[in-house]
Amino acid sequence: xxxxxxxxxxxxxxxxxxxxxxxxxxxxxxxxxxxxxxxxxxxxxxxxxxxxxxxxxxxxxxxxxxxxxxxxxxxxxxxxxxxxxxxxxxxxxxxxxxxxxxxxxxxxxxxxxxxxxxxxxxxxxxxxxxxxxxxxxxxxxxxxxxxxxxxxxxxxxxxxxxxxxxxxxxxxxxxxxxxxxxxxxxxxxxxxxxxxxx
Amino acid sequence: xxxxxxxxxxxxxxxxxxxxxxxxxxxxxxxxxxxxxxxxxxxxxxxxxxxxxxxxxxxxxxxxxxxxxxxxxxxxxxxxxxxxxxxxxxxxxxxxxxxxxxxxxxxxxxxxxxxxxxxxxxxxxxxxxxxxxxxxxxxxxxxxxxxxxxxxxxxxxxxxxxxxxxxxxxxxxxxxxxxxxxxxxxxxxxxxxxxxxxxxxxxxxxxxxxxxxxxxxxxxxxxxxxxxxxxxxxxxxxxxxxxxxxxxxxxxxxxxxxxxxxxxxxxxxxxxxxxxxxxxxxxxxxxxxxxxxxxxxxxxx
Numbered sequence: 001x002x003x004x005x006x007x008x009x010x011x012x013x014x015x016x017x018x019x020x021x022x023x024x025x026x027x028x029x030x031x032x033x034x035x036x037x038x039x040x041x042x043x044x045x046x047x048x049x050x051x052x053x054x055x056x057x058x059x060x061x062x063x064x065x066x067x068x069x070x071x072x073x074x075x076x077x078x079x080x081x082x083x084x085x086x087x088x089x090x091x092x093x094x095x096x097x098x099x100x101x102x103x104x105x106x107x108x109x110x111x112x113x114x115x116x117x118x119x120x121x122x123x124x125x126x127x128x129x130x131x132x133x134x135x136x137x138x139x140x141x142x143x144x145x146x147x148x149x150x151x152x153x154x155x156x157x158x159x160x161x162x163x164x165x166x167x168x169x170x171x172x173x174x175x176x177x178x179x180x181x182x183x184x185x186x187x188x189x190x191x192x193x194x195x196x197x198x
Numbered sequence: 199x200x201x202x203x204x205x206x207x208x209x210x211x212x213x214x215x216x217x218x219x220x221x222x223x224x225x226x227x228x229x230x231x232x233x234x235x236x237x238x239x240x241x242x243x244x245x246x247x248x249x250x251x252x253x254x255x256x257x258x259x260x261x262x263x264x265x266x267x268x269x270x271x272x273x274x275x276x277x278x279x280x281x282x283x284x285x286x287x288x289x290x291x292x293x294x295x296x297x298x299x300x301x302x303x304x305x306x307x308x309x310x311x312x313x314x315x316x317x318x319x320x321x322x323x324x325x326x327x328x329x330x331x332x333x334x335x336x337x338x339x340x341x342x343x344x345x346x347x348x349x350x351x352x353x354x355x356x357x358x359x360x361x362x363x364x365x366x367x368x369x370x371x372x373x374x375x376x377x378x379x380x381x382x383x384x385x386x387x388x389x390x391x392x393x394x395x396x397x398x399x400x401x402x403x404x405x406x407x408x409x410x411x412x413x414x415x416x417x418x419x420x421x422x423x424x425x426x427x428x429x430x431x432x433x434x435x436x437x438x439x440x441x442x443x444x445x446x447x448x449x450x451x452x453x454x455x456x457x458x459x460x461x462x463x464x465x466x467x468x469x470x471x472x473x474x475x476x477x478x479x480x481x482x483x484x485x486x487x488x489x490x491x492x493x494x495x496x497x498x499x
Contacts, residue, residue: 010461011245013220032461047221048245051281055243056461059454080221111280117304118327120214142217143282143304181217 004029005192006040010056012048012080016180020188034065042074042171042195045081047142047178050111053084054099063102070104074171074195082174083109083145090148105174106153107167113146113176120144125165125177129157131193132186139165139177147176171195208324215329215349218282218304219413222246222350222436226426226457227415229253229440232271233278235449242453245436246282246305249275254311254358255441255480258492264312266294269301276302284331289498290316292325299328305350306330308343310497311357311440320498323347333417335368335495337375338394341404342499344412345397351410353434354495355418358441360482362419362428364495369416369432379405418495421446421479423459423472430463447477 005021007014009030018028029040037043043066045053057063069075070085077085086101086109099111114121120143124136139160147164150156158166158175166175171194179187204212225245230236231253239247251267252260266287276283282304287294289308294315298306308321310333323330324347332343333354340351353372355365375394379401382390391401403411416434420426421442429437437460443453455472462468485493 009224011224011243013223015223016220048223049221049225049281051240052225052243052245052457055241056457059243059458116302117214117218117282117329118299118302120218122210122214140213140217142214142221178217181213181220 003039003041005195006031006037006043008032008043008045008053008081010048010060011052012046013178013180014044014046016178017044017046017078017188020180020185024185024188024192026192033060034062037065037069042076042191043069044191045075045077045084046180047079047081050080050083050099053080054101057084058100067102067104070102070172074173074191075104076173076175076191078175078178078180079142079144082147082176083111085172085174087151105167105169105172106151107147107164107174108149109176110146110148112143113148114141114144117143123160125158125160127158127166127187129155129168130166130173130187130190132158132184132190137179137184137187138182139179140181141177142181144176168194204324211327212324212347212349216412218329219331219350222282222415223413224460225436226453226460227284227436227438228443228453229438230275230444233274235444236275236278238450239443239453240279240281242450243457244281244453246284247275247279248284248286248307248438248440249303250286253441253444254494255360255445255482256358257311258358266291266298266312269297272298272301272303286312287321288312289314290319290321292321295321295326295328295330299326303328308332308348310354310494314497320346323349331415333495333498334372336371337379337404338396339499340372340410340414341394341396341400344400344410348412350413350415352415352417352438353429355416355420356485356488357418357494359419359485359488360421360442360445360480361485362421362425364485365416365418365420365429366432368418368495369429369434372410372414373433376404376409380408419485420456421482423455423469423476426456426459427463427469430460436460442480445480452476452479
């Protein structure tokens with residue numbers, strides 16, 4: 001039996017991811033410390049507050065262990081998780097108050113790119129690259145980030161209209177929306193396929 | 199979760215509201231009164247701040263009518279941080295809530311910390327685009343607020359006291375009420391809904407889920423990392439800290455320590471580590487030494 005799916009359980013909606021993987025018959029295991037990465041086959045960085053995740057990752061000493069883990073394991077980030085995976089953040093001041101991404105996905109992300117909570121929305125997303133072309137995935141965007149640039153290393157795997165809302169680079173996957181908030185299992189299944197293909 | 203009388207658009211909007219509450223889980227929401235405190239909170243790792251004119255312990259000292267904060271103060275705090283900003287309106291004061299929505303706050307707390315504006319009715323929260331959090335003392339009160347459209351529930355505790363006892367009582371009341379629902383036969387749940395004074399469809403849903411249909415947070419008296427860990431172990435999914443941080447001797451390190459204590463709430467060695475170097479906690483006032491009319495938790499129903 002392979003190792004369980006890892007969930008970064010520092011802060012955020014990891015419980016929703018746990019439920020989604022349970023619906024797919026997959027066991028999960030929380031990760032809060034570097035040595036716990038050894039117990040899991042892949043990792044999900046959930047939605048939450050990216051400032052909080054960024055602070056905790058540094059206070060716990062998880063930054064380098066996470067980067068090393070991502071070098072040879074699949075990792076999926078949703079919303080705040082994508083912000084953490086991003087190569088660069090747009091308009092983020094280089095100060096103690098900023099969020100420091102892990103710099104793993106070749107894309108640039110703008111935090112709160114659609115506005116405040118009253119601007120949160122659900123929209124159909126064509127996610128052919130994630131096994132969810134037809135019918136489109138009903139994607140939930142909560143204070144969502146925007147992908148403002150995609151570098152040559154990454155591939156767009158889902159779009160809302162013309163706009164990229166998910167990118168993939170090898171076995172790393174980042175989404176601006178929250179598949180864990182819907183009952184549609186296709187994207188989590190696609191991530192497990194990606195994880196199983198190695 | 200869909201309430202039977204709401205239309206499709208309201209139901210979808212409600213999912214976004216509960217969705218934001220989901221994102222705030224496993225975190226700390228801190229009361230702040232100016233941009234500088236808001237930055238200290240964000241730097242410490244708060245998942246959101248509650249923008250206020252005065253922290254609850256000062257509201258207690260001041261007396262008089264406590265109203266929605268001056269919008270200028272809230273605006274300055276919104277400009278200072280990138281995390282969600284919450285603000286309080288008085289119980290039943292839907293016009294204050296409309297102003298806060300126009301201001302673009304991310305969450306409204308219809309709060310017993312302010313002087314109630316309506317002795318009978320709470321705000322009908324499904325009317326709003328912005329999500330609401332409401333306080334409760336027990337399961338019936340929690341489900342009544344969810345019935346009106348609250349997207350997050352918190353214990354009332356006793357705000358500004360620095361005394362955790364009421365938050366513990368309220369959290370245990372809620373979880374005990376849920377456990378009881380799970381022991382009942384389906385033909386007993388209508389009578390239980392009547393006893394609780396709670397909407398029947400929410401009683402059914404809670405019985406099935408074994409938890410509240412929306413995130414369940416703790417508030418009212420948290421002053422130390424240990425208090426935060428206690429509430430998390432009792433079933434809270436996030437912790438509000440009102441006066442506990444900025445009425446203490448050492449706000450910045452205490453704020454950080456409470457954030458770490460929530461993430462590692464089940465790890466005593468880590469809790470010891472974060473508690474070791476802190477200064478004096480807020481002095482506080484024991485709830486059992488308060489006169490009945492000094493208590494805030496009895497406001498609302």
